[in-house]
Amino acid sequence: MKQIVMKKSAALLALAACAVLTGCASQSKSLYQWESYQPQVYQYLKGESPEQQIAAMEKDLQIISAKGNQAPPGFHAHLGMLYSVTGKTDEVATQFEDEKKLFPESAGYMDFLLGKLKKGEKL
């Protein structure tokens, strides 16, 4: 008898523990696949070499598109800026246009940057 009570209590406790652990966390699905966007931004802000950041972000994009997910806000714009630093001018505009396509909210700023690009000014 005692055994059964104990087992039941233990099971209830385990259930309660699960409820406590999950109860407060409102876990919802990620909107974006982040990969190394924020670490690359950090590297850039610290003044590290853009070539390595470009390589990492190009790899990220392959992973993201292979899974059919979306890159986070700013990812393409940031990559575009890195291309401009290394002189890959053709690829800069493509990235800015991609940012605009994915996030129409960015249009004002992307057009501002595309305008500078066209005039040959530094971004």
Added chain:
Amino acid sequence: MMPRILKLALCLVPAMLAVGCASNKQAAYDYTAFKAAKPRSIVVLPPLNDSPEVNAGNSVYAQVTYPLAEAGYYVLPVAVVSETFKQNGLTDAHDIQGVDPKKLSEIFGADAALYMSIARYGSTYTVIDSVSVVSVKAKLVDLKTGTLLWEGAASASSNEGNNNGGGGLIGALVAAAVKQIINSSTDASHPIAGVANSRLLSAGSPNGLLYGPRSERYLAQ
């Protein structure tokens, strides 16, 4: 003997459930201006750094996009934004945060700007332990009207693992992250800054930011 302990523990469970999720008894935040403004996009300005750690600004600035974007906002690319300021002769966070909101709206086309400051950032070392603490504050301002939409503050610490409740899990995760980069000890506070930013800028917490239009919870709030 054991069943008695279990029964006692069972009695405590409802209390834990009741307390666990209860928000602090703070005055509810007035979201009238926020709800009227309906911002979709946010330009985050480089944070003011009131801590002695020179790298604090970069560390915090690099980690603002995740919580804000997952809350449902378009977040302008922070490094590109800081580059635009640089091209206009502005490198100091104080100068940048002093720029006229209308001018910011004109260049960045953002609905709102986030003004941040860092009160604490860094590690204190004692004989038995080292503790990293990061404290951040933020104000969200409508760029069309200059109206304050929301403000908040948050902290995170590397020794939260010793606490009971939800913080223990986060603390354990942070502890693990810190261990991974322990060799570059100057960066020990970087993951702590990430946690502080998430606490400050994730939507849906008591008195926290509201969800943005890209979140499925936007219409339900």
